[in-house]
Structures are given as C-alpha cells and as structure tokens.
Amino acid sequence: MSATDTTVHTPDSYRLPTTGPWANAWKIALGIGVLGVALAALGWSMDSRRFAFSWLFAFMGVLTVGLGGIFFVFIQHLTASGWSVSVRRLGEFMLTGLPIMAILFLPVVPYTAELFEWDAHASHGDASHGDDNHGDGSHGDSGHGEGSAEAVNHGATHAVDKGVEQDHHTDASAPFHELHEELLAHKKPYLNKPFFLGRAAFYFLSWIALTLFFFVFSTRQDYSRDKSITALFQKASPAAAALFGITLTFAAFDWMMSMEPTWYSTIYGVYVFAGGAITSHAVVTLLALGLKKQGALGNVVHTEHFHDLGKMTFAFVVFWAYIAFSQLMLQWYASIPEEVAYYHQRWNVPGWKHVSLFLVLGHFLIPFLFMMSRNIKRRLSLLGVGSAWMLIMHMVDIYWFIMPNYDRSRFSPHWMDVACLLAVGGLYMTVVFAVMRRHSLVAVGDPRLSRAIHHVSG
Amino acid sequence: MPKNNSRTVLALAEFQTSGDALHAAEKVRDAGYKRWDVHTPFPVHGMDDAMGLGQSHLGWIVFIMAATGCLGGFSMIMFMNGVNYPLIVGGKPAGAFLSMIPILFECTILLAGFGAVFGMLALNKLPQHHHPVFYSNRFEKCSDDHFYISIEADDPMFDPEKTADFLKSLTPSHLEIVEETVAPAPADKGGHHG
Numbered sequence: 263m264s265a266t267d268t269t270v271h272t273p274d275s276y277r278l279p280t281t282g283p284w285a286n287a288w289k290i291a292l293g294i295g296v297l298g299v300a301l302a303a304l305g306w307s308m309d310s311r312r313f314a315f316s317w318l319f320a321f322m323g324v325l326t327v328g329l330g331g332i333f334f335v336f337i338q339h340l341t342a343s344g345w346s347v348s349v350r351r352l353g354e355f356m357l358t359g360l361p362i363m364a365i366l367f368l369p370v371v372p373y374t375a376e377l378f379e380w381d382a383h384a385s386h387g388d389a390s391h392g393d394d395n396h397g398d399g400s401h402g403d404s405g406h407g408e409g410s411a412e413a414v415n416h417g418a419t420h421a422v423d424k425g426v427e428q429d430h431h432t433d434a435s436a437p438f439h440e441l442h443e444e445l446l447a448h449k450k451p452y453l454n455k456p457f458f459l460g461r462a463a464f465y466f467l468s469w470i471a472l473t474l475f476f477f478v479f480s481t482r483q484d485y486s487r488d489k490s491i492t493a494l495f496q497k498a499s500p501a502a503a504a505l506f507g508i509t510l511t512f513a514a515f516d517w518m519m520s521m522e523p524t525w526y527s528t529i530y531g532v533y534v535f536a537g538g539a540i541t542s543h544a545v546v547t548l549l550a551l552g553l554k555k556q557g558a559l560g561n562v563v564h565t566e567h568f569h570d571l572g573k574m575t576f577a578f579v580v581f582w583a584y585i586a587f588s589q590l591m592l593q594w595y596a597s598i599p600e601e602v603a604y605y606h607q608r609w610n611v612p613g614w615k616h617v618s619l620f621l622v623l624g625h626f627l628i629p630f631l632f633m634m635s636r637n638i639k640r641r642l643s644l645l646g647v648g649s650a651w652m653l654i655m656h657m658v659d660i661y662w663f664i665m666p667n668y669d670r671s672r673f674s675p676h677w678m679d680v681a682c683l684l685a686v687g688g689l690y691m692t693v694v695f696a697v698m699r700r701h702s703l704v705a706v707g708d709p710r711l712s713r714a715i716h717h718v719s720g
Numbered sequence: 721m722p723k724n725n726s727r728t729v730l731a732l733a734e735f736q737t738s739g740d741a742l743h744a745a746e747k748v749r750d751a752g753y754k755r756w757d758v759h760t761p762f763p764v765h766g767m768d769d770a771m772g773l774g775q776s777h778l779g780w781i782v783f784i785m786a787a788t789g790c791l792g793g794f795s796m797i798m799f800m801n802g803v804n805y806p807l808i809v810g811g812k813p814a815g816a817f818l819s820m821i822p823i824l825f826e827c828t829i830l831l832a833g834f835g836a837v838f839g840m841l842a843l844n845k846l847p848q849h850h851h852p853v854f855y856s857n858r859f860e861k862c863s864d865d866h867f868y869i870s871i872e873a874d875d876p877m878f879d880p881e882k883t884a885d886f887l888k889s890l891t892p893s894h895l896e897i898v899e900e901t902v903a904p905a906p907a908d909k910g911g912h913h914g
Contacts, residue, residue: 264734
C-alpha cells in the first residue's frame with residue numbers, strides 16, 4: 263500500500279495510448295459519423311418525414327447518454343465520493359460531446375410539424391403536410407365521416423396513424439378527435455414553435471454551461487492541484503443537480519412526450535433520466551474497460567471500481583423498472599382514455615407489443631438477474647457484456663418512445679434509424695475521443711485520488 | 721469423580737494493533753486451523769481475506785427466500801382473486817397480473833428480508849448464550865482497544881502445547897490458555913459445563 267502512496271500522478275501519467283486502437287479512435291468515430299451522415303442524407307432525399315423521425319430517435323438516444331454523463335459527474339461531487347475519483351474523468355469526457363448535440367439538433371427544427379402533433383395542428387393548413395400519406399392512404403379519412411374540410415385535412419396523419427384500429431372504432435374515435443383539437447388549443451401557450459425553440463436554446467445553453475464548468479475546472483485541477491476546485495464543485499453541485507433535473511425533464515417533455523400532446527405523464531422526465539443514469543454508468547464502465555485493456559489507466563482503476571460501477575448500473579436498472587412500472591400501473595389502473603392511448607399504441611398495435619415485452623425482459627428482467635451476482639460484476643468481461651447490453655437496450659427504449667408516432671398502425675423499422683444513429687453517435691464520439699487525446703484520463707489533481715486507488719468495494 | 725476437573729477450551733492471543741492481528745490471522749489461516757476467530761473492536765479492512773473466509777452463502781439464502789416470496793405471493797393472489805373467489809376490481813380481469821406486482825414486490829422483499837436477517841443469524845450460529853472467550857478477564861478489552869485471536873480446543877489441529885507455541889511465534893502482547901471447570905453433577909455421569 264505504502265509503495266503506491268509515493269507514486270506521483272502527473273497530468274502526463276495517464277494518457278490515451280499513441281499506439282493501438284485508441285490512438286485513432288476519433289478517426290474511426292469520424293468515419294462512422296460521416297458514413298452515417300451520408301446515408302442519412304440519402305434517406306432524407308428519399309423520405310424526409312422518416313428521416314426526421316429517425317434523426318430525432320438517434321439524437322435523443324445519444325443525447326440521453328451524454329446527459330447521463332452530467333449526472334454521473336455531479337452526483338460524485340454531491341456525495342463527495344472518494345471511490346469514483348479514479349473514473350470520474352471518463353464521465354467528464356462524456357460531457358464534452360454535448361455542445362455538438364446543439365448542432366445535431368438543427369435537423370429537427372424544420373420538421374417540427376412532421377414530428378410533433380401540436381405543430382401539425384398549428385400548421386394544418388399546410389397542404390404538403392396533409393397529403394403526406396406514405397402509400398398507406400387506403401385507410402384514408404374513413405374515420406372522420408362528419409369532419410369539416412379542416413378536420414379532414416388535419417386528421418390526415420391521424421387517420422393513417424390510427425389505421426386499422428379506426429375502422430372498427432369509428433364511433434369512439436370521433437369524440438377523441440374533437441377532444442384532441444380542443445386540448446391542443448389549450449396547450450398552445452406552451453406548445454408553440456417560437457417558445458419550443460427558445461426552450462431548446464435554454465436547455466443547450468444550460469448543458470454547455472455545465473459541461474464547461476465541470477470539464478474546464480476539473481482539467482485545470484490536473485495541473486494546479488488546487489483543493490478549492492474540489493470544494494467549489496461540491497458547493498455548486500446542488501444547483502447543477504437542480505438545473506440538470508429541470509432541463510432534462512422539460513427537454514424530455516418537449517422532444518418526446520409532446521409528439522403525442524394529448525398524452526401526459528409527470529414521471530416521464532424521471533423515466534428518461536433513469537435510462538440516462540444506467541447508460542452513463544455503462545459507458546464509463548466500457549470506457550474504463552477499453553482503456554485499462556490498453557494499460558492507459560495503470561493501477562488507478564481496478565476490480566473494486568468496476569464492481570462499484572456494476573452495482574450502480576444494477577441499481578439504476580431496478581430504478582428504471584420501478585419508474586417504468588409506476589407510470590404503467592397508474593395509467594393502466596385509472597384507464598383514462600387519453601392516458602391509456604399511449605400504452606394502447608405500444609401494446610395493441612402489431613409488432614410494438616413485442617418491443618414492449620422485449621423491454622420488460624431485456625431492459626429489466628434479464629439484466630436484473632444477470633447483474634445481481636457479485637461474481638459477474640467482478641468478472642470484467644461479463645460486466646462489459648452487461649454494460650454494452652444496457653447501452654443497446656437504452657436505444658430500444660428511446661425507439662419505443664418515439665417511433666410508434668411515425669405510423670400509428672404498425673411497427674415500422676427502417677434502415678434510416680441505424681444510419682442516423684451512426685451519424686449522431688459517430689459525431690458525438692468523434693468529439694469525445696478527440697478531447698480525450700488532449701487531457702489526462704484520470705483526475706490526477708483531485709486530493710482524494712489516493713483514497714480512490716486504495717478503495718475496497720467489499 | 722469427586723474432585724473438580726478443568727480442561728483447556730481455548731487459546732487466546734492478544735494483539736495491540738489491527739495490523740498485528742491482521743498479519744497474525746494470515747498465519748493462523750496458513751497453518752490450517754479451522755475453528756478459530758478474530759475479535760476486534762471495529763471492522764478491520766482486509767480481515768476477510770486474512771482469515772481466508774470464503775464468500776458468504778447468505779446471498780443464496782436471500783435469493784431462494786425472495787423467489788419463494790415472489791412465487792408464493794403470486795400463487796396466493798392467483799388462487800384467492802383469480803380461482804377461488806374471482807374478483808373484478810376497476811374493470812380489470814380477475815387475477816390481472818399488473819395489479820399483483822406491488823404485492824409480489826412486497827412478498828419478495830419481506831421474505832428476502834427474513835432470509836437476510838435469520839440467515840445471517842443462523843450462519844453466525846446466533847443466538848449463542850455463551851462462548852469460552854468470556855472466561856478470560858482480559859477479553860473485556862476487545863470492546864475497547866485490543867485485538868484477539870482465539871483458537872478453540874475442538875479444532876482438529878489443536879494441541880495444547882503446539883498451539884500455544886505457534887501463537888507465541890506470532891508475537892502476541894499476551895497469551896492465555898483458557899480453561900473451563902468441569903463440575904461433576906452428583907448423580908449423572910455427564911456433568912454440566914461451568
């Protein structure tokens with residue numbers, strides 16, 4: 263023990279290897295990103311509506327991972343964690359990709375009328391939108407027999423969306439449609455495009471501010487070893503937590519929940535947060551595993567840290583299930599039509615039922631049983647499998663949020679979903695990996711580093 | 721036999737620091753003793769390894785109890801509300817699975833909690849009314865600032881002289897061979913332990 267105490271950890275002790283797979287990681291990520299962008303552009307020229315949905319899915323999937331990084335960093339400061347100093351920098355790297363997410367949000371902006379029902383409602387006079395039936399027009403407007411021209415025009419996407427269902431429930435759907443109109447009018451003071459864009463700007467500014475704050479001061483501490491920076495982080499973390507909680511919740515409301523503006527769930531933001539919290543721990547685990555394999559982390563990160571990261575991942579898997587079930591349970595029990603519509607869409611529409619079941623098993627039950635054992639969390643290859651699996655399942659979860667709104671009559675996967683995920687994920691990782699080349703991989707200036715190295719998880 | 725007998729029940733070595741106790745424990749472990757223990761005023765990091773304690777079986781007990789609670793709860797609700805007296809609440813089908821989940825969760829953690837508490841007690845052989853270490857007057861300091869290693873006489877490797885010599889080689893600050901008085905009962909042969 264005392265031998266390692268005398269080790270001097272300089273900002274150059276733990277650097278990204280200049281040889282091996284990590285040296286060119288950013289170039290590989292850039293290649294993936296460019297390939298993804300090219301494919302997405304091709305897809306956009308073929309079907310711009312599908313592109314918008316696929317892009318939003320990819321954007322939200324990657325964004326929530328990056329936001330999970332904010333959570334990972336401030337929660338360590340909030341709890342004054344000693345053990346996590348070894349791996350905290352890896353979480354801080356996850357933040358550095360957030361500023362580029364503001365640019366990657368831009369493709370969403372012209373398509374708000376396609377993506378969000380409230381904007382479709384606001385601009386229902388737009389013929390180009392109303393005619394957008396995507397070859398599924400045979401269901402047409404049959405559900406809106408008594409509708410005025412305006413209602414038919416507006417209802418075009420809905421009639422297609424509700425598709426098969428509507429033929430059997432013509433009577434029931436008419437009052438829903440009227441309710442829909444009135445509700446949207448009531449929600450207009452919040453759900454309108456200028457305010458929507460203004461809020462988006464506020465979220466991105468908040469996240470960029472948090473990124474700069476946590477990343478710049480922490481990397482500066484590598485050189486200055488100034489203990490007051492650690493104190494500053496601890497003092498500022500409650501405010502950071504509040505800002506993070508508010509912006510993440512409202513971003514989730516704006517960018518995913520408002521796709522179905524008649525449906526609401528106050529726990530929605532927490533649900534999205536839960537997914538981000540899982541993936542942030544999973545990504546830190548994967549980064550640490552990958553870097554340790556190349557010897558870049560020395561003896562700073564060892565089994566005890568991986569065990570703890572595994573415990574946190576496991577805990578948030580349970581938390582996710584708790585939140586997901588809380589939402590489902592209340593809405594299923596109350597059975598209010600506008601609430602259950604969300605689950606109706608994801609259970610009674612062919613295909614989506616299997617995705618829902620896959621989430622229950624793959625996002626909770628299987629990882630719950632898999633990650634429960636201490637032996638698995640301490641066996642690094644298995645922990646890596648579990649972490650990678652949770653990352654994939656998070657994307658399925660985000661897909662499940664967004665894609666039922668593309669075509670409400672069926673499950674409709676598309677190659678553009680993958681292309682956009684490559685584009686957004688690749689560009690995000692390019693930034694993260696490029697920043698990793700320029701900074702120490704370990705927060706060597708943190709006064710608690712020695713404590714973290716000698717951490718025993720138990 | 722009319723006169724009182726005493727027999728050796730325990731060898732008790734005292735150490736001044738947690739580090740001494742830890743290193744001594746490693747040697748006792750390596751010597752191959754089985755029925756022995758370390759007594760410290762506070763948890764000592766690394767002592768599990770030093771004593772060669774394997775992983776606790778408590779996890780399995782808790783897991784089996786939790787699974788029993790979950791399946792037992794499911795069977796109970798399903799039988800009561802789905803089979804024996806089908807009950808429709810809030811328009812949901814009798815024996816609806818979603819409404820069971822909170823109760824299944826409660827049953828699971830209830831039995832898991834029982835498993836954890838009582839399993840822990842059973843694995844530690846608790847409650848135990850008496851232990852020979854309490855014959856030693858010095859042992860009181862175990863709750864203050866001293867550290868002890870005890871090797872019990874029913875350990876297959878225990879030999880009064882050899883074990884005492886072995887413990888001396890660990891340089892304890894004090895070594896005590898604890899004896900127990902065997903008072904023969906007036907009528908029967910077995911006798912009670914003091």
